[in-house]
Amino acid sequence: MNHQPPKRALKFLRWFCREDFIDEIEGDLVEIFELHYQENPKKASRSFWWQVILHFRPDYIKSFHLSDYLIQRTMLYINFKLAWRHILKKKLFSFINILGLGVGIASCLIIFLYIQFELSFDKYHKNLNNTYRVLHAYRNLEEQQNPITPEDYQVWGNAPVAEAMLRDFPEVKSTFRFTSDVEFLLQYKDRLFQEDHIIFADANAFDLFSWRMLEGDPKTALKEPNSLVLTKKLATKYFGNEEAVGKTIKVDGSDVYKITAVMENVPANSHFKFDGMVSMNTFQKYRPNVFEMWDYVDFYTYFTLEENTSLASLNKKADEFAKKYTKEWAQTEYRVAFEPAADAYLHSKAARQPGEVGSITNLYIFGAVGIFILLIACINFVNLSTARSVERAKEVGIRKVAGAHKSTLTFQFLAEFILLSTFGVLLALLLVIYFAPILQDMTGKQLNYQIFFSWQFGLIALAGILFLGTAAGLYPAWMISGYSPALVLKGRYGSSTKGLLLRKVLVVCQFGLSIALMIGTAIVFSQLQFLQSKNLGFKKEQMLILDFAWDNKVKQQMDAIEQTFLAHPNITAVSASRAVPGDFLPNAGTTIEDKKGEMTMNNPTIYEIDNTFIQNYGIEMAAGRAFSEEFPSDSLHALILNEAAIAMWGYENPEEIIGKSFRQWGKEGTVIGVVKDFNYQSLHKKVEPLSLRYEPRSLRKFSIRIKSDNLSSTLADIENIWKDLAPHRPFVYTFLDDNFNRQHKADEQFGSIFGVFAGIAIFVACLGLFGLTAYTTSQRTKEIGIRKVLGASSVQIVALLSSSFLKLFAVAMVIAVPASWFFMKNWLNGFAYRTDINFWVFGLAGLLALSIALITISWQSFKAAMANPIDSLRSE
């Protein structure tokens, strides 16, 4: 009887039916089938199927649940146990693998946090998308020849523009002005401090910007003159736990301001920052005239638009508007432009920003580096894992002989790699939690790593772990579990060269990147070194800057104070000025007789100094003389320019401008001298035109030149002298070189971030290399054994194994050197004063990378070369 019941039906029956019923049911069904078959084979088959399906009922279905669950759980447990044992067996290898993955993911996460922070600037303002600001351009005759560029504008501008806009533009809903930082001396009871970050602000501050009010009414807080809104920070500083609102605070020793509100500290991601706001009409009371002056620059103007209007219609009217109010300006052209406040932090090209600005280019660079490092770390992880699993071909062979399915083996590998990647991700999180606060201090950026504790991130992490583990595990699982066990156990298994090319390309990329980053770091630091050692045109060492913020009492007894300081044996000179190098400077419309004999107005920055400043700073004269007490009229009728400034009036020889007449800020007289250019601003800029005027009334800071010995005791003495002479003033001091170098803080941060990434990149690259060598060496164990038997020395073998890498390295160098040269050239172009790119930098970076790489390789290749050939050849 060769007629058989339908196979599938039978298989199905056997699959679901309980063991203790299968005999009866199958037997009966087959018997009936055979009976039916003789009558009608087709019907018999159909009826058999039908009967099987009728038997598919809970009574007969075996309990899959319990038994399979147990088996699966046990298998899962065993797989992870085995995975854990494998990880422990190769401790170093696992450690490196996990570390590489962890570091890669961690740096990517940190970059992610950084970018997220930078992008979050000002986003907390509800009205941000409808808030804009006014940009101003003031251009002299010469500049007017060129078309206007975004760089010609500045944010810092005049006061009347706000009212004029409300008047002239129906689109404008409201305007808001604030000033740059004003220094106040605040005193509440015995608490006396100088505050450098308080601004004057219009009353509608809280309508436009979403700062949270803690106490007080946002509508009226800045309405009345002499109203002061404190941030939480200042409120606690002066009032501790006391209620601040309603209290009064003494300002600059004479005025009394009322605290009308306490607001939350301005968030770190705000493009302008302040510690307190004073109502604008307080300022208006002091100097009402500046609110009518279109050429008095001290205000930032923001505005909102009515609904359904856009900037486009304002832009059309901007030129006409600007001209209308500056008709009588003969020499200077005034223009306005507008930009969204949302662009202020990352996209604004205007000068004189109210606060710090970010760089969108840097974000792109960091983002690219982050993704690249993550990618390399992941691919390396896969590579290393693959290389390692080749060693386990025999184990797999045995398992297959013992009856393991391909699927079970695959699962076993997956378990191992999922475990490894879990450790990697956990390590990354630990690293982020540990390093984020450190980096936060280093960069001043808030890295909000708490978001990693959300469930959304948990899901992403889980998906990442599974993906990574699977990606790493699938290739070896397929490859190795696909081997024929007989061949594997004989010691012959295919060495695939498919993955090798990819790996070589990766190694080239990784080393290219590391070398480029190293070159970058070296150039950044040599530039910083250059900036440090550059002759600035004045002596910046051993100069203590003591800030008294235009205090009247100090100004009245200026001479006495200076004499007292000079009496100290370690103080060699004292001078006073409004600003010192590194500080913010105002510009002033200055009219001087030009080379053609006409009176021409230009807008150089101004330095207000006393008659000893130039000598004290060691600034050299190019022509004429410095201010001097021998000429009492210097404070009224004299002006000094720098070399850059004389060119504005068409002079080349400094001698020629001496004696020409000038008008500036209510002063008239003659130019008495020209100083050589000195770098009073950041070295990103060329020395700009500068005028120096002797202005005893506008002095703000003492510059005290001290001897280098006994610095701390000198400092203590100065503090004591200060307390005697000006007991109402706090002792606020900096050192000139710190003050100046502060301008290059962003560059230093850039350098250190570059250095860190260079380190990470080289580390990750070495991991890739390690994986590659481990793989190739293990493939060539027999070859090495035979070579040794035939008489090759260890050195020759190491050379053999390293030579292929050297080729890759050469390719990486060829790519990295021009690329980094190009990028760094661009970066250096941001400086007016820059060091030359020395070619030894490339050599040094290359050599360093090469030696690190060779050490990595030799680890594996020496092991292979030192091995006894018997071990590698015996197993045949």
Next chain:
Amino acid sequence: MKIPSLGEFEELVLLTVAAQHDQAYGVSIMESLEKKLQKKINISAIHVALKRMEEKGFIQSRFGGITNDRGGRRKKFYVITAFGKQVLDNQYTLRTSLYLSIPKISFG
């Protein structure tokens, strides 16, 4: 103890098992019932009835020897238990007494 219920189809199967004493198995029961009832019967119905009655204790089962027929599967033979017999007797008594209580009405 509450005596488990005995359904109509179960009763038929049980009667057949009792009749075929020790030689009753799925197919034989099915054939016998089909012949007596003159209609098609599903083997699955018989299997379910047998299983339930075994659980209730009306019948017992044993496996036969392995043969080449039936795809090499053993037969499962059923035999009625004393309890099963008693339930059958009770059922018979009940039915008879009920039947006897029918008044003599002629159905013309």
